[in-house]
Amino acid sequence: MLMKLHWFSRAEDRLDAWVTRQHQELVLDGKTAPVGPCPDDAFLESVARQSKQIALSDPRVDHAANCPVCMRRLLELRSQHQSRRRRLVFRAAVGCCLLIVAAFVVVSWRGANTPHPTDNMAAISETIDLSNAGTLRSLPSNSAQPSPLQSVLLPAALVRVTIILPRYSRLGQYTVAVTRDQTVNDQLAHDDANATGNGDREEVSVDLDLRKSKPGFYFLATTHEQDQASYYYPLQIK
Numbered sequence: 001m002l003m004k005l006h007w008f009s010r011a012e013d014r015l016d017a018w019v020t021r022q023h024q025e026l027v028l029d030g031k032t033a034p035v036g037p038c039p040d041d042a043f044l045e046s047v048a049r050q051s052k053q054i055a056l057s058d059p060r061v062d063h064a065a066n067c068p069v070c071m072r073r074l075l076e077l078r079s080q081h082q083s084r085r086r087r088l089v090f091r092a093a094v095g096c097c098l099l100i101v102a103a104f105v106v107v108s109w110r111g112a113n114t115p116h117p118t119d120n121m122a123a124i125s126e127t128i129d130l131s132n133a134g135t136l137r138s139l140p141s142n143s144a145q146p147s148p149l150q151s152v153l154l155p156a157a158l159v160r161v162t163i164i165l166p167r168y169s170r171l172g173q174y175t176v177a178v179t180r181d182q183t184v185n186d187q188l189a190h191d192d193a194n195a196t197g198n199g200d201r202e203e204v205s206v207d208l209d210l211r212k213s214k215p216g217f218y219f220l221a222t223t224h225e226q227d228q229a230s231y232y233y234p235l236q237i238k
C-alpha cells in the first residue's frame with residue numbers, strides 16, 4: 001500500500017512537472033496574456049523563494065505566471081536561490097565534518113594525555129628530610145616516651161617519596177611503610193629500596209600508593225634489612 005502510494009505520488013509529481021513545463025513554454029513563447037503591470041524584483045524574489053508571505057490569490061502571482069518577462073526572471077532567481085541553498089548545505093556539511101574531526105582530535109589527545117592510574121609517571125614526588133628528625137623507636141621491651149616530633153605531610157596520592165635518612169644511617173635495603181600505629185602489622189602501603197649516598201647524606205626512594213588513604217594521622221616506618229626494630233615518624237596524610 002505504501003509502495004503504491006509512493007508510486008502514485010511520484011507519478012503525480014511527474015505529471016505536475018510536465019504541466020508546469022508545458023505552461024512555462026507557452027508563457028516564454030509569449031502565448032499567454034498577462035493581466036496588470038510587472039511586479040517589482042523583490043516580489044519576484046519572494047515568489048522564487050516560495051515565501052509563505054506570498055498569497056497565491058495575489059493578482060501579481062497570476063501576472064508573473066503568465067508574463068514571459070516575469071517568468072524568465074523567476075526561473076533565473078529560482079536557480080540562483082537553489083544554488084545558494086546547495087552552497088549553504090555544502091558549507092554546513094563541511095562545517096559539521098570539521099567539527100567532528102576537531103572533536104575526535106581533542107578526545108584522542110585527551111585520552112593520550114590522561115595518566116593511567118597505575119602509571120608511575122603520575123606519581124607525585126615528595127622529599128622527606130629526616131636528617132635531623134627525632135624518632136619513635138619501637139622496642140618490645142621498652143615503652144619509651146615519644147620525643148616531640150615534627151609531622152611529615154604527604155598527599156593521598158601515588159607518591160614517589162625520597163627520604164633523606166637520619167645522619168649516620170646504615171647503607172643497605174630499607175623497607176618504608178605507612179602504618180596506622182607503631183607496629184608494621186597495620187600498613188597502608190610499603191615499598192623496599194636500597195639506600196644511596198654516604199654518611200653525611202643517605203637517601204632512599206620508594207613508591208607509596210596512598211590513593212585509598214583517608215586524610216589523617218599515621219606513621220612513616222623505616223626498617224633496615226638487618227634491624228629487627230623500625231623507626232616511626234609521625235605522618236599526616238592530607
Ligand SMILES: [Zn+2]
Pocket residue numbers: 034037038039063064067068069070071
Ligand atoms: Zn511581467
